[in-house]
Amino acid sequence: MRLTHEQFRELAAKHGLAVTHQRQVVYEAVIASHGHYSPEDIYAAVRRRIPSISLATVYNNLRLFIECGLLREVTPHASTLRVDGNLEPHHHLVCSRCKSVQDIEGDFIDLKRLSRQLPVGFDLTQPLIEVFGLCRSCSAKK
Amino acid sequence: MRLTHEQFRELAAKHGLAVTHQRQVVYEAVIASHGHYSPEDIYAAVRRRIPSISLATVYNNLRLFIECGLLREVTPHASTLRVDGNLEPHHHLVCSRCKSVQDIEGDFIDLKRLSRQLPVGFDLTQPLIEVFGLCRSCSAKK
DNA sequence: CCATTATTTTATACTGATTATTATTCAATA
């Protein structure tokens, strides 16, 4: 499942990125991981192939890849804690760009289908959903 | 919409919390905010009524209220960035306790109903959903 | 109401994740 240098070269060209050895190895480490890992995890994996690489380079390139759409960010939230005093069951709409949160109501989840897809043991007693998209002002800007 | 001292006293008793002035004011600030605010935001609001309050007290009490179920946490994610190399459209199951992330597939979203509930201008071009619950090992422990 | 004890608050130090800075090295390209 490892990309050849040629394949990465094409991807980079498509997005206007310079091809560096570090970039290639960082990208391949994420693709090979098949999971949802942190920059530190990726750093540890990449260091096995490039012991001299800097953690900052891993961060820089992960951010770059996310911006270009080569990778997906799994935690597209505000980076700080947010609290909600509204205990009525309700879901949230989160803006992927500005991280704002709005309430959303309504039964738009097919619980039957969802349950069918759940791995065994996963407890969904009170399902809480977040839907990501772009809020009004962010989609207007873009 | 402000709680009386008597009402907060009851809530605290129900959860075995000592009643302090700081606690009452922090709680009321969240309830009065009608939004999804950060500890710093709450701190700023509370300082208007208790100028000498410490930021640590705000953090302590917000955490306490979340644990007791008096407040809901809006950002129940791992506190560090996570990346995903899988660009196929798919959703995520997130464990509210250990923050692990699993992929989940399947059409369990009623897009018609969801669209009906969306505020105007919200761009849901490629809907990404996160479903929160307890993973197998965390629900077993509990 | 007062004294005792447990809890809470404050002030401050500390940690971990991430970003900024800058000198050096490297990739693109002519």
Added chain:
DNA sequence: TATTGAATAATAATCAGTATAAAATAATGG
């Protein structure tokens, strides 16, 4: 191959949040 702009590495700085310990306050029993 030489030039030049971009990327990297090393390191300092920042920011959110947590830990610690002394001082203040709340709960409890007389």
